[in-house]
Amino acid sequence: SAKIAESNRLKKPTFSFEFYPPKTGQGVQNLYDRMDKMHGLGPQFIDITWNAGGRLSNLTCEMVKVAQSVYGLETCMHLTCTGMPKEKVDEALREAYKAGCTNILALRGDPPREDEPWTADPNGFRYAKDLVKHIRNTYGDYFDICVAGYPEGCEEGTPEDELLQHLKEKVEAGATFIITQMFYDVDIFLSWVQKCRDVGITVPIIPGIMPIHTYDAFVRRAKWTKCHVPPRWYELLEPVKNDDVAVREIGRDLLVEMCQKILDAGIYQLHFYTMNLATATRMVLEGLNLIPTVDQVHPPLPFRPSLGFGR
């Protein structure tokens, strides 16, 4: 295992794609088609989210199975504590194991309803670190375990050094890499990575990148995650906000600049929140020249002159 965690050492840019379980059967089929197409872009891995409270969790397990064993994609399954008694966690882990999936993103999870304070299932887990410990205790080193990191904090009011300690505890419990919440200000991200290193967190930190699909979605997601958007981004995007094509092109240029700065800083893995859409992510990868040629994805058969082709 630990394939994902170890690849940053190769100093070669790689990227991965997040998908979520669609709500309808047709949506699932469309997504499988898209996953198949995006396979051709050469992601290092893909991951499938786990709904708050375990809703559609069977679908997450099913999609992990299809992605891993039918499409041959290295797959990472999200798994949460919210709404998940221990038996359900164990069942999901067994399913992942049987499907040949060797990567779990262990999360506390969003509360099932935002307006309700969340209490841990009496027969479940409270924090992501408890889930990490459970996976390690049950499966040893079989799974590469990822945890979530927040360059701009998560729950309001918690001091930054406490948040860093909580992240460190998740790594000490057995996590082998970190994926971050989305952000648009690379300076904030890089200085947070340094703070992680300063407190002794040594595992790879993979930045979460949210491509820009439309202006409204961009503003909504930035507000929802309370991430800082450099003012220049609004200055460039706001004047063309009703022209989706222009928004995507300017968005691509901004994202390419942002990702290049991250790669230049020596962080070689980029994680894309695709929102189940291919175009905006593909445009960024094209801008970074990271899309492999067909030959690189499917290595050609060795040249065999003795067969006399072309005569």
Ligand code: FAD
């Ligand atoms: P934890 O690390 O457990 O932290 C939760 C809170 O508890 C934090 O405020 C932390 O500081 C605090 N805490 C931790 N340990 C202690 C302690 N010992 N004492 C006191 N406080 C403590 N949500 C979903 O529902 N499904 C998904 O698939 C999903 N995927 C995600 C993927 C990524 C990359 C990210 C960044 C987030 C994702 N989320 C998902 C959202 C996430 O579940 C929420 O942000 C959740 O509120 C926090 O989860 P966590 O795993 O970071 O929790």
